[in-house]
Amino acid sequence: MNRWRQSVYYAVLIFASIAFWLLLDRGGALDGLKHEAMTWRYLLRGKKVSTAPVVYVNLDSETISAIGDKPWNRRIFGVLVSAILGPGEGQVVGLDIIFSKYGASALLDVEMAQKGDDFFGEVIEQYAEQVVLASAYTGVYSSITDETADLMLLREGFDDPEIIPFPEAPSYPIIKFGIGRLALVNADEALNKGPVPYWVPAFIDIKGSRYSRHLIDGYRGRMAFALNEPEIIEDGETLKIVDADGWEPFALPKNSEQRLLSFGIEVFLAANGLDSGSTEVDDDRLKIYKDGGVFRELPLTYGQSVEVNWFEGWDLDGRTPHVSMRTVLEKANALAIAEREGDDESLVYLEKWFVDQFKGKIVFVGPVDETLKDLAPTPFNRELVPKVGMHANLFRTLHDEAYIGRTSEVESFLCLLGLTLVSVFLAVWGGIGGGANRIFSVIFPAGYVGGAFLVFSTANFVLPIIAPLGASLTASLCVVILKLGSEEWQRRRIKSLFGSYLSPELVNEMVESHRDPELGGVEAEVTALFSDVVGFSSIAEGMEAEDLVRLMNSYLGAMTEVIQEEGGTLDKYIGDAIVAMFGRPIPAKDHALRASRAAIKMQERHEKLRLAWSESGEWPDSVIKMRTRVGLNTGIAVVGNMGSEVRFNYTMMGDTVNLAARCESGAKSYGIYTMMTAATLDAALERDPDIQARKLDRIVVKGRSEPVEIFELWDGSSDINVFLKGRKIYEEALGLYFDGDWVNALNGFEKSMEFELLYLKHSETVPSKVLAERCREFLLNGAPEDWDGAYRMMNK
Numbered sequence: 092m093n094r095w096r097q098s099v100y101y102a103v104l105i106f107a108s109i110a111f112w113l114l115l116d117r118g119g120a121l122d123g124l125k126h127e128a129m130t131w132r133y134l135l136r137g138k139k140v141s142t143a144p145v146v147y148v149n150l151d152s153e154t155i156s157a158i159g160d161k162p163w164n165r166r167i168f169g170v171l172v173s174a175i176l177g178p179g180e181g182q183v184v185g186l187d188i189i190f191s192k193y194g195a196s197a198l199l200d201v202e203m204a205q206k207g208d209d210f211f212g213e214v215i216e217q218y219a220e221q222v223v224l225a226s227a228y229t230g231v232y233s234s235i236t237d238e239t240a241d242l243m244l245l246r247e248g249f250d251d252p253e254i255i256p257f258p259e260a261p262s263y264p265i266i267k268f269g270i271g272r273l274a275l276v277n278a279d280e281a282l283n284k285g286p287v288p289y290w291v292p293a294f295i296d297i298k299g300s301r302y303s304r305h306l307i308d309g310y311r312g313r314m315a316f317a318l319n320e321p322e323i324i325e326d327g328e329t330l331k332i333v334d335a336d337g338w339e340p341f342a343l344p345k346n347s348e349q350r351l352l353s354f355g356i357e358v359f360l361a362a363n364g365l366d367s368g369s370t371e372v373d374d375d376r377l378k379i380y381k382d383g384g385v386f387r388e389l390p391l392t393y394g395q396s397v398e399v400n401w402f403e404g405w406d407l408d409g410r411t412p413h414v415s416m417r418t419v420l421e422k423a424n425a426l427a428i429a430e431r432e433g434d435d436e437s438l439v440y441l442e443k444w445f446v447d448q449f450k451g452k453i454v455f456v457g458p459v460d461e462t463l464k465d466l467a468p469t470p471f472n473r474e475l476v477p478k479v480g481m482h483a484n485l486f487r488t489l490h491d492e493a494y495i496g497r498t499s500e501v502e503s504f505l506c507l508l509g510l511t512l513v514s515v516f517l518a519v520w521g522g523i524g525g526g527a528n529r530i531f532s533v534i535f536p537a538g539y540v541g542g543a544f545l546v547f548s549t550a551n552f553v554l555p556i557i558a559p560l561g562a563s564l565t566a567s568l569c570v571v572i573l574k575l576g577s578e579e580w581q582r583r584r585i586k587s588l589f590g591s592y593l594s595p596e597l598v599n600e601m602v603e604s605h606r607d608p609e610l611g612g613v614e615a616e617v618t619a620l621f622s623d624v625v626g627f628s629s630i631a632e633g634m635e636a637e638d639l640v641r642l643m644n645s646y647l648g649a650m651t652e653v654i655q656e657e658g659g660t661l662d663k664y665i666g667d668a669i670v671a672m673f674g675r676p677i678p679a680k681d682h683a684l685r686a687s688r689a690a691i692k693m694q695e696r697h698e699k700l701r702l703a704w705s706e707s708g709e710w711p712d713s714v715i716k717m718r719t720r721v722g723l724n725t726g727i728a729v730v731g732n733m734g735s736e737v738r739f740n741y742t743m744m745g746d747t748v749n750l751a752a753r754c755e756s757g758a759k760s761y762g763i764y765t766m767m768t769a770a771t772l773d774a775a776l777e778r779d780p781d782i783q784a785r786k787l788d789r790i791v792v793k794g795r796s797e798p799v800e801i802f803e804l805w806d807g808s809s810d811i812n813v814f815l816k817g818r819k820i821y822e823e824a825l826g827l828y829f830d831g832d833w834v835n836a837l838n839g840f841e842k843s844m845e846f847e848l849l850y851l852k853h854s855e856t857v858p859s860k861v862l863a864e865r866c867r868e869f870l871l872n873g874a875p876e877d878w879d880g881a882y883r884m885m886n887k
Contacts, residue, residue, distance in 0.1 A: 101570050105515055108566035109507060116558040119284070124557045126285030133470030136548040139402040140410070143490040145483050146452045147413045148175070149459040150188070154417040156648045160664060165190055165265065166207035169214040171416060171456065174423035176218050178442050179449030185223040185358040187276055187457035187465070187479040190261040192312060193231055205313060212264035215271050220364070223357045225276045226260030233257070235308040235323070236301055242277055244292060246393040252298035258351065262309025268302075268343050272366070274357035276482065278467075279396045286468045288481050291353045293377050293389065293397040294370070303330050303343040310341045353397065355485025356389070362453055362486075379489075390494050398495040400488040400551060404471025405480045414448060416456065455483045462740075496552040507559040510539050514563035518571050536563045612731025617674040617743060618686035618723060618771055619751035620659065622650065622693060624667040625718045625759070633711060642714060643667060649696050650719070657689040658682075662742050672743050675730045683725045683774030687782055687804060690721045690765050694806035716853050722755025723767035723804070724748075725774050746795075753792045754801065757884065761787060761803075761861055762847075762854035769800040783811065785818040786825060787858055789881045798881035803858070809850035817846025821859060828862060829880035837866040 115121050148171070158167055168186065175181040190211070215222055228242035238256045243249035260266075260273050275295060278288035304323065307330055311321050320335040331342040350367040352360070356377075360366055363381060371378045375394055379387040389397055407413050422441055429437035457479025458465045466475035488494060498506065514536055536559075543554040624630070624646070631639050647669065651661055654671045658679055662670040673689070674682030697719050704710040726747030733742050750768065758766040766787065775782050783805040791798045805814050824839025844859035851857050865882065875883075 101515065101519065104569040105511060105566045108562045108569060109511055112507065112558045112562040112565065113504070115561075121557050121561075122284035126283070126287065126289075128556050129289060129553070130287060130470045132544055132547045132553070133401055135544050138404070138409070138471065139400075139493070141402045141487040141491050141493075143487045144182070144452045145411050145486065146181075146449060146454050147411060147479065147483070148416050148419055148454055148456045149413055149477070150416045150457065150463070151459040152462075153415050154420075155460050155462070156651060157417045157420070157644055162204075164204060164207040165211040167420065168456075169207070169211040170423055171419055172211075172214050172218060172222055174419055174426070174445060175449050175454050176221055178426060179445035179452075181221075181449040181452050181454050183221050183223065183358055183361045184218075184454045184456060185225075185274075185354060185361075185482065187225050187354065187455060187482060189225045189227055189229075189259055189276070190265055191226075191231075191259045192262055192309065193259060208264055208313070212267070215265060216267065219270050219272070220366075221361060223272045223274050223354065223361055224261050224266065225354060226258040226273045226351065227276045228256075229259045231259050233305075233308075235304050242292065242295075244279075244281075244393070245395045252296040252348070255295060255297045255301075257297060257301040257305045258295075260305065263306045263313065264309070266306070268306055268347075272357055272361060273349075273351055274354040275351050276354045276478075278478075278481065282392065282396055287470055288399070288467050288478070289401075290392065290396045290398050291355075291481070291485065292395055293353050293356060293391055294367075294372065294395065295351045297349045297351065298346075300325075300330065300345050300347075302347050302349050303345055307332060307341060307343055314340065353485060354482040355399075356397075356489060358453060358455070358482070358486050359387075359489040362490075387489055387492065389489065390496065392497075397485070397488075398497075399481055399485045400493045400495050401470045401484050402487045402491075402493075403480075403484070404469035405476035406471075411483070412448070419448075453483075453486060455479050455486075457482075493551050496550070498553070498555060503555045503558075506555050507562050510536060510559040511563040511566050514567045515570055518567040533564075533567070536560055536567075539563075612729040612733060612744075614727050615675050615678075615730050616682075616726065617672045617728050617730060617747070618682045618725040618774075619728065619743060619748045620654070620669075620671045620673065620686050620689060621722045621752045621755035622669045622690075623720050623755055625720055625764075626713070627667040630713045630717060633713060642710070646697075646700065646717075649700060650693050653692045653696055654689050657685040657692070659685065659689055660741075663740070672728075672730065675743070676741065681778045683723075683771045684778040684782070686723055686725075687767065687771065687775040690723055690767070690804055691806040693719060693721060694764060694808050698808035718764055718853060720755050720758045721765045721804075722751050722753065722758060723765070723771045724751035724754055725768065725771040726750070750792065750795075750799065757790070757792065757801070760856075760884075761858040762851055762856040763787070763803045763858060764851075765804040765806065767802050767804050769802065772802050772804075783814065785814075786822055788825070788862070789829065791881050791883045793884050798879070813846050813849045817843050817850075820846070824859075825862070828866065831874060831878055833866040833870045833874070837863055837870070840866065 112121075168188070168190070172184050172186075175184050215224070228240050230239050230241055232239050233256070236256065240256050240258050243255055249255060258273075258275065258277075261271065265271065266273070275292060277292055279290040279292050282290040307323055311318070311323065311332055314321070314332075318332070318334040318338070318340070321332050322334070324331050324333050325345060326342075328345045329342050330345045331339050333339050350370065352367055352370065357367070360369065360379070363386070365379065365381060365386075369380050369386075371380065372391070372394070375391045377389040377391055377397065378385050379389070391397060403409055403411065422444055425437065426441040426445070428434075429441060457477055459477045459479075461475070465478045467478050467481070468474065469476060469480060517535055540556055540560060543556050546552050546554055634642070646667075647664060650669055654661060654669070657673070658677070659671045659673045660675065660677075662672055664670075671686075671689070673679065673686040679685060697717075701715055701717065705715045724747055726745075728743045728745040728747040730743045731741065733744070734740055754766040754768060758764060767784065772782070772784050784802040785805070787801045787803045789798050789800050805811065820839055821843035824836045824843060827836035827839060840859040840863040844857055844863070847857035847859050
């Protein structure tokens with residue numbers, strides 16, 4: 092092969108490699124690798140120190156155990172903000188929680204909820220310039236504008252502010268016309284192209300009547316019971332609510348303009364006494380003006396999105412302080428009590444605590460508990476962590492002016508071309524000058540990659556890596572292979588070396604490995620646990636609301652702690668009832684034993700609670716005698732994320748779950764406190780033969796045709812010796828009962844009843860009494876003709 096032809100082949104291979112990698116890059120096939128390379132830039136750079144005085148207040152599991160599950164009374168957040176900005180002397184509070192009407196519930200006390208909204212709105216109005224409230228394009232449908240809240244971006248052709256919908260956001264009375272800072276918490280999913288949120292839309296401009304319609308709709312919903320067929324009408328440049336009686340209680344200017352900025356940017360403006368009117372979009376820059384000059388210039392991607400510089404990930408033990416929202420609320424409550432009672436010593440201590448935590452600080456409040464689903468990885472956290480950290484890092488990006496810079500498309504192409512040509516030159520030169528020089532053709536691209544990481548670490552500038560490296564290595568290897576053998580051998584060698592590296596399936600797998608949770612479930616063996624407080628309605632009726640909340644927080648907190656200690660998954664609270672599963676989402680072969688131990692510990696823990704309540708002297712007799720009923724069943728259930736596309740929960744359903752619920756409610760009929768099925772007991776005994784239980788009955792529950800054996804599970808709240816003596820007599824009588832020997836069974840049940848009355852305290856009945864009554868009934872009226880020992884339950 093002559094030199095000219097060889098040069099032609101070299102040129103063809105070089106530009107074919109460049110074209111190939113450009114095609115992969117432009118077609119999106121490298122997005123996953125580029126996303127991963129970005130993560131490695133951060134990992135090699137390490138966490139970055141910021142002077143921004145950021146503090147996180149976490150809506151964590153401890154807080155949820157204290158305030159309960161959604162929907163929350165917004166008064167809680169009013170108290171939180173007042174405490175941080177009042178005695179805490181905080182600078183700004185950013186609430187990464189969307190307080191929209193869609194977060195309400197038909198089960199919520201309307202009057203209490205409205206009072207909570209009023210209080211929250213008053214706090215927002217008092218600290219209007221220091222509080223930033225979250226809004227988001229979530230795809231919810233708005234009946235008032237007949238459109239969905241979809242994120243519309245300039246690069247997609249949506250450059251007219253009059254067609255941009257209003258996001259899901261707080262409404263009246265939490266915000267009012269011109270009062271209340273709203274900010275976007277959306278990430279730019281299309282630009283991110285991976286699980287870590289690097290880009291966010293910096294701003295969204297909205298123009299027209301949507302803002303006023305959003306507020307007036309909030310007023311209309313709030314006044315629904317006071318207005319007679321209210322309508323929203325246009326009167327010139329005014330929007331009014333007019334009801335059928337001609338009453339016009341509310342009016343707003345019809346048209347206005349809003350610039351909704353990304354959450355971290357809006358918090359930065361609030362921290363510097365500025366608002367969205369201080370911003371200007373100039374081509375690829377978002378300029379922030381202060382004191383007549385440019386204060387910050389934020390580079391934009393596609394004229395709208397901004398890249399977050401991740402100073403740190405989510406680390407509870409890191410540089411940024413973390414405070415549980417529960418702690419702040421408890422301290423705020425204690426401060427109010429100290430002020431009311433004139434406790435100067437406590438007042439001084441608590442005021443100092445708030446000042447120490449929050450004075451001059453930028454406070455980000457966000458959901459941390461994983462059940463709230465506001466999670467994503469960071470460059471420093473492969474696992475899912477709270478997304479509020481993204482907004483705090485955007486704030487730091489602005490505060491420290493540590494903007495991420497990137498090459499333009501032309502500059503990226505020049506990097507790819509230059510690295511490829513130099514690498515090929517070194518490869519060819521190595522072939523002429525010796526093997527040592529050829530090795531340098533591989534070292535040089537590695538040096539470029541190292542330089543790219545160094546540039547990012549020192550200057551926050553992103554040089555392209557994947558496409559230039561791929562093109563340079565491909566071209567270099569091609570020309571080396573060309574020099575060593577035939578074109579066919581060259582092609583096979585390249586395919587062997589790089590086939591998997593270039594495969595689109597590999598990229599797809601990387602992307603798919605970080606998918607968001609989807610609706611759907613799988614069949615799995617689990618043990619379902621249902622618990623309920625005996626006579627809760629009568630207990631609640633005799634107590635003040637504040638005391639009842641305190642009591643249930645103590646009770647539910649203790650019970651939940653026991654469930655979690657045994658590896659159970661809390662499904663939901665239903666008032667005083669608890670639903671939990673064992674064996675999912677983390678599989679456990681001993682889930683039946685874990686559930687059984689949890690039930691035992693729940694009864695024993697409740698016994699300790701009753702003793703503590705009795706010794707405190709502040710609770711009525713009904714609380715001191717309060718008992719818990721627990722039902723357990725093991726079997727196949729459908730487990731997974733169930734609900735709607737907008738909101739869903741990880742839960743379980745199926746006949747197995749229903750039977751566990753029947754065990755809990757059925758325990759009342761027998762006067763016992765823990766009922767389990769044979770399936771659960773057998774599986775538990777396989778793992779721990781020391782589990783103590785007695786056979787209770789064989790029944791057919793309502794809605795089922797097959798009989799099931801049920802058992803009473805013993806726990807340490809009663810005397811084991813009494814239980815065992817009574818069990819022996821009872822189970823002998825039960826055998827006679829199954830055989831239809833009613834007279835001897837009746838005598839046995841009357842003897843075992845004496846033992847049951849010793850440990851089934853406060854029960855209205857006991858199992859021996861129930862079965863003795865059946866024996867008398869069968870002696871008087873005769874047993875069912877098809878008697879097989881199974882009693883048909885007529886009630887749930």
